Amino acid sequence: MAWISLVIVALLFFAPGVGLGSKVVVSDIPVSLPLPFVSSFAFRIPFTGPLRLFLECTGTWLVLWLIPFLLDRRQGEIELKERKSYKFLLQRIGLWDDLVNAFRPYITNQLATTLAKILLGFMLIRAVLIYILQAILDSIVPHLADWLASQFGSQFAPLISAAITQGLQFLLRLGPDNGAVVIILCLLVLIANRTFHWEQEFWQGFHLRVKLVERKTSQRDITIPATQ
Amino acid sequence: MTSPSQNDFSGLDERDWQPSKVYQPIPALIIPCGEPARFDELKRAVHNRLNRYESDGIIRWMTTLKPSDPLPQEKIANCIAPMMDLEFWQAMLNRGQIKYIPDAIDHPMQLRFVVICDLLIGDYREKVAEWLSRLAEIIKSTAGERVKCSIMLLVLGSPPSDAGKLSGYWPRFYIADKALGEAQVGSERINEVCQNIITYSTLSEFISFIDYFVDDKKKPARWIALGASAILVDEQAIKNRLEPEILKDLLEPFTRGPLTDIQKDLLSREAMQKARRYRGKLLINMGDTAPFSGWKIAINNKKLDHGKEEWDEPAVVKNEQEGEGCYLSPAVPLAGILFGDDAAWWLDVKKEKDQEKKPNINPTLKLYEKLFIKLKFWWQHVFLNSIHRFLNLFHPISIPDFQDKEENLAQAYQELYADVQRKLDEIEESEFKEDLLSVDPLVHWAAGLQAIIFSIQEIAKTLKESPVFTYSKKGVHPAPFVSEEYFTASVQEDIGFFEGEIRRYRRFQRSLLTWKGFILKLVVAWPLLTELINILTHWPQIRAALVSLGILIVLGLIELIIWRVRDRQKLMELRSLINDGFTRRVLSLLAKSLNGRVLQAEVRLYSIQRSIVEFSGLLAAEYQQAQVDCDRSAQETVPAAEGTLFWLTDYTKALGTDKILVEGIYAEKWKPLVNEVASVLNGTDHGDGHDHLILSWKSEARRKANADASQNNEGKFDKYESCFLDKAFKESFAFGKSVRRVLDDLKQTSQRNANDAFRFDELLIYVLAEQNQTLQTGLKWKWLYQSAHPLGGVTTNSSLATAIIAPGSEVLSLGTGQNNEYWPMDARVVTCPINEIGCIRAVVEWD
Secondary structure, eight states, rough: OHHHHHHHHHHHSSSSSTTTTTHHHHHEEEEEEEOOOSSSSSOTTTTHHHHHHHHHHHHHHHHHHHHHHHHHHHHHHHHTTTOOOOOOHHHTTOOIIIIOOOSSSSSHHHHHHHHHHHHHHHHHHHHHHHHHHHHIIIHHHHHHHEEEEEHHHHHHHOOOOHHHHOOOHHHHHHHHHHHHHHHHHHHHHHHHHHHHHHHHHHHHHHHHHHHHHHHHHHOOOOOOOOOO | OOOSOOOOOOOOOOTOOOSSSSSOOOOOOEEEEHHHHHHHHHHHHHHSHHHHHHHHHHEOOOOBBOSOOOOOOHHHHHHHHGOOHHHHHHHHHHSSSSSSSSOOOOOOOEEEEEEEEEESSSHHHHHHHHHHHHHHHHHHHHHOOOSEEEEEEEEEOOEEEESGGGGOOOEEEOSSSSSSSSSSSOOHHHHHHHHHHHHHHSSHHHHHHHHHHHHHHOOOEEEEEEEEEOOOOOOHHHHHHHHHHHHHHHHHGOOOOOOOOOHHHHHHHHHHHHHHHHHHHHHHHHHHSSSSSSOEEEOOOEEESSSSSEEEEEEEEEETTTSSEEOOOOSHHHHHHGGGGHHHHHHHHHHHHEEETTOOTTSSSSSSHHHHHHHHHHIIIIIHHHHHHHHHTSSSOOOOOOOHHHHHHHHHHHHHHHHHHHHHHHHHHHHHHIIIIOOOOOHHHHHHHHHHHHHHHHHHHHHHHSSEEETTTTEOOSSSSHHHHHHHHHHHHHHHHHHHHHHHHHHHHHTOOOOHHHHHHHHHHHHHHHHHHHHHOOOOOOHHHHHHHHHHHHHHHHHHHHHHHHHHHHHHHHHHHHHHHHHHHHOOOOOOOHHHHHHHHHHHHHHHHHHHHHHHHHHHHHHHHHHHHHHHHHOOOOOOETEEEEEEEHHHHHHHHHEEEOOTTHHHTTTTTSEEEEEEEEOOSSSSSSSSEEOOOHHHHHHHHHHHHHTTTSSSOHHHHHHHHHHHHHTGGTTOHHHHHHHHHHHHHHHHHHHHHOOOGGGHHHHHHHHHHHTTHHHHHHHHHHOOOOOOSSSSSSSEEEEESSOOSSSSTTTTTTTTSSSSTHHHHHHHHESEEEEEEEEEEEE
C-alpha cells in the first residue's frame, strides 16, 4: 500500500506540469505585523512553502498508506485469530505479487529510488560546491590576488577570479527550476521506498502466518486407538 | 512225333515271326487261385518288376480265389469294370501306351486274364477243372461278347487230366515240380518261373508267339509246360544304396565337428548383432504405437561392405536430433489427465523446435527464385512466427495442478502398460523368428549344427547381459514391479517431483512484475526522470516530461520483453522437465515390458537350444546309421544269379566315379552346387578334349534340394540345410514340436529326392549285362537258355519253342546279339517294353 500511496501522491503533487507541488512550494506563509506608524508590515516566512509542501505530501502519503494498511492488518489479525483464510487487500486488487513478491526486472523495480538518490546526491553536492566556491570567491581570492600580483604580476588575479565565478555560474545554472520540490520528492520517494520494503517484509511474514494457519486447519487429527 | 530236345521249328521260317517294334500293352487282370498266402511273395516280386504298369492300372491283381469256394461273380465283375472304363483307356492313350481308343470295328477292346491256379498245395485237383471252366465263363460273360478276351491259364504243378473242360482258356500253361527230364524242382524255382511267366505273358508278345507257333504246327495243343529265366536290374538294391547316400549327403552339413576359435569369435559377434537387432526392432515397432510424439529410436545400424548391418545398442533419442526431447503424445489419456485441454501445448514442444529450421533451397534454382523462396520462408517462418511468439509472451499460461489426479494417473499408467504389452504380443513373434531364429548361411554353415547351438547360447547370453535400451545416453531402468501398489507409489513420486518443479517456476514467476507493477513503478520514476532531464538540458518542462515518459515506456517495454522471454525459457525448462519425467517413467514401463519379452525370448532360446542339441544327437545317430546302411548295401548287393533270375546292379550313375569341387564352368552349369564337392561320372566325349562330366544321381538330388531351397526362399538360402533349419526353427523348434518329427521331415525330403533322382530307364540292361563277367560277350544267352529249362513237359508228341524276351530288337543285330555264338538257334525274339532280358522255353504237348 505504501507504493500505491506514493504513486497517488507523486501524481497529485509532482506530475510534471500539473502537479500541485510547484504551487505549494512557492507559497511561503505570509505574516502581517501591524506597526504604529506604518499601516502594516507584511512579509512571508522563508522556507515555509517547501516545508508546507513536504508536510502536505508526506501527510497525504501517510494517510493514504496507513488507513488501508492498518485496516487490512486489523482485519487480517481478526481472521487469523478465528483461524480463517484471509485474502489481503493487495490480493483482492490483484497487486499482491507486484508489490509483495516481485523484485524483477531489476532496473524498473529500482528506477524510482535510484533516480531519487541520484537527484538528492546531485543537489547536495551542488549545494556544497556552490557554498565552497562562494566562500573561496569572497575570502580567499582577494588575498590570493595580492600574493599573485607580488609574485607574478597583476595579470593572473582577474583570471582566477573569473574562472571561479564561471564555475559558480555554471553550478547555479545547473540547478533545477524548483530545487525544493525535487528534494522533497526525492525524500518522499526514499522514505516511501524504505516503508515499502518494510511493508513487504511485514506482509510476507503475515502471509506466512496465514498459510501456517491454513495448513493447521487443513490437518486432520490422527487418533491412535488405545491398546485393547 | 518229334522229340522236344530237337529244334522243332523245321517248318517255321525265321522271317515268319517278326516281333513288333513297339509293343502296346494289353490290360491284364491276374486272378490267383489257391491258398492266398502262397501268392504273397509272388505278388511282391511281380510288383517290383511291373511297378509302373501296376500303378497305371494296366496290370491288376484280383484277390486270391479259393477253388473250394463258390465263385464270387460280383467281385470278378467289379475287378473287370475299371478295365473297361473309357477314362482308363483315355489315360493309356494320353500316356502313349496305346494308339487308339477301342472301337467296335477296327480296334476291338482287348483284355487279358491270367488265371494262376496253384495245384501244388491244397486238395482241389478233382474239381478244379470244372471250377476253372465256370470261372472262364463268368469272365467271358462279364466282359461281353464284343470284348476280345484272352484268358490264359497257368497251373502250378502238374495240370489237371480233364483238359477238355478247360477249352475256355488259351494258352494253357503249367509249371510242374518235375522238370523236363524228371529232375525235381523246388517251390522257389517254381515261383521264380511263375513270376517270369506272368511278367512276360502280360507285358510281351509271348502269347502271340505261342499262338503263332501252335497255328504254324496246325495241331491242337493240350498243355504247354514252361521254363523261364530273366536277367534284370536290381532296382531295389540300387535304390537301397542310393537312398542312404542321399540322406548322408543331406545330414553331413549338420554334423560338422567342433568350432574353432575364429568361428566362435565370428559367431559371437553375429549373435551380439542379432540380440541388438531384436531388441532394437522390438523398440522400433513399439515406437509406432507407443504413447510418444516425435520420439525416435536411434539405432546406429551402419551398412557394412558385405551388405550386412551392424547394430548398436538401441537408444531412444530425443526428437529429430539427439538431445531435443522425447515427448508424450498429447493424444494419450495420460496427457489429458495431466494437462487437460492444454495437453497439446504442454507436450508438443517439437512444433516450436520446428520453427527454427532453415529453408531448403535447391542450388540449381535461379537467383530470383532463391530470393523468392527465402523471402517466403522469412515471411512465414521468421516474421509471422516471431509475431506469434511475441504475442504468446503475454498469453497467460495455466500451470497444471496435479492434486487429486493420483488415482486417475495410476490407472492411466496401468492401462498404458497393458496397452504396450498388447502391442508387444502382436509384434514379438515375428521379430523373434526373423531376428533370433534366422539362419545365416554364411556364418552358420562353416561349422554345422554346432554353430547354431553356440550361436543361440551367445544370443541368450547377450540378451541377458545388455541393457534393454538407453535414453539420453543412459540406460533406462526397467520398472521393478507392475503391481497396483507400484503404480500408485510411482505416481506419488512423479507428482511430488513435478510439483517441486512447478513451485520453483511459480516462485520465479512471482518475482516478476506484471504490467500493472510496471506502471506503478514507472509512474513514480516519471517526475524524477523529468527533473533530471530538466537539470541536464533545461528544456521546457512539458518537453522534458514527454521525453522522460517516452524513455520510461521504452525502457519498461524492453525490460518487460526480456523478462517475459526468460519466463518462457523457464517455462520451457519446466515443460521439458515434466516431459522428461513422464517419458522416463513411461520408458521404464516399456523397458519392463521389453525386459519381460527379452527374458521370455531367452527362456525360449534355451528351450530351442535343448531341442537342437537333441536334434543334433538324432542327426548324428541317423548319419551313422546312413553310413552303416551304405556300407552294408555296398557289401551285400553284388550282381549274382538267384535261380532263374540274374540280378544286375550298377552304382556308377547313382554315386558317380569321381568327385570334383564345383567351380568354374561347372559352377555355372550346376549353380546350386557351387563350392560343394559333387560326385560325377564321365559322359560322352565330344571330341573337344574336355571332360564332359555328368552329375551322379546323388549329386543331382543334392542339386535339386539346393535349387528348391533357393526357389522357396526367394534366393535367401542357396543351401538346403540352411533353408531346412530356418524352417525348422520357425515352424517347429519355436513351438516346441517334436524333434523326431523334424527329422522325419528331413528324411522324407531325402526319400523324395532319392525317388526323383533315381532314373531306372538309364540303367540299360544290355550295357549292364556286358559289364558282368558271367554274362559278357554273349554268355548271357547261354545263361538264359540254360536257366529257362522247362518245368514239366513230355518227351513224346510235343514240340519245343524258345522265345528270347528283349526290350528292343535293334541291339540284337550287334555282335553280342543274335549273331553271337551263344544265341540259341531255335530262339525267336519277343518284344517286351521293360528293361529286362528273358528267355522262355515252352514244351507244347499236342493232343
